[in-house]
Amino acid sequence: MQHTGDEIDARNVSADFVKVSLDGYVRMSWSMFMELPLVHFLSGLDDDPENRIAEGDTEASISGYSEWLSISTPKLSIGWDWRLDFATGTPQYRREGWPRSNVMIVDADNGRDLGDEVTAASLASRIDLADWEYDVxxxxxxxxA
Incomplete structure (x- = not known):
């Protein structure tokens, strides 16, 4: 899930540049977030009654979750749910719902929070543009196995 192009070296991001706020968020601009490399940390399958075959259904639903981390300090954590889509005949991973994260996207000019909804939509956009399916x-x- 690494962004290509002119990237900053995330390992050298100064603690004075990006900090964990008292509310637990790491605040940064959209452009900075897009340039930080993220690495796969953990994925798993859901095991709950919602995913079992309901009476009359013809196929089971397979779903799970994935968690990715930054290699920078402070650590960024981004997680999301996914499901396998069999509609095309070839299983394809699809993100489900909004991602969960300790990131808050801020306005690059004034540093104000863009809010939970804008941040979630921004994170979802990056996930949807990334090639995370292979790692998961x-x-x-x-x-x-």
């Missing part, structure tokens, strides 16, 4: 698929295959 491999991790799931190894974890549940």
């Amino acid at each position: 698929s491999n991790y799931i295959a190894l974890r549940y």
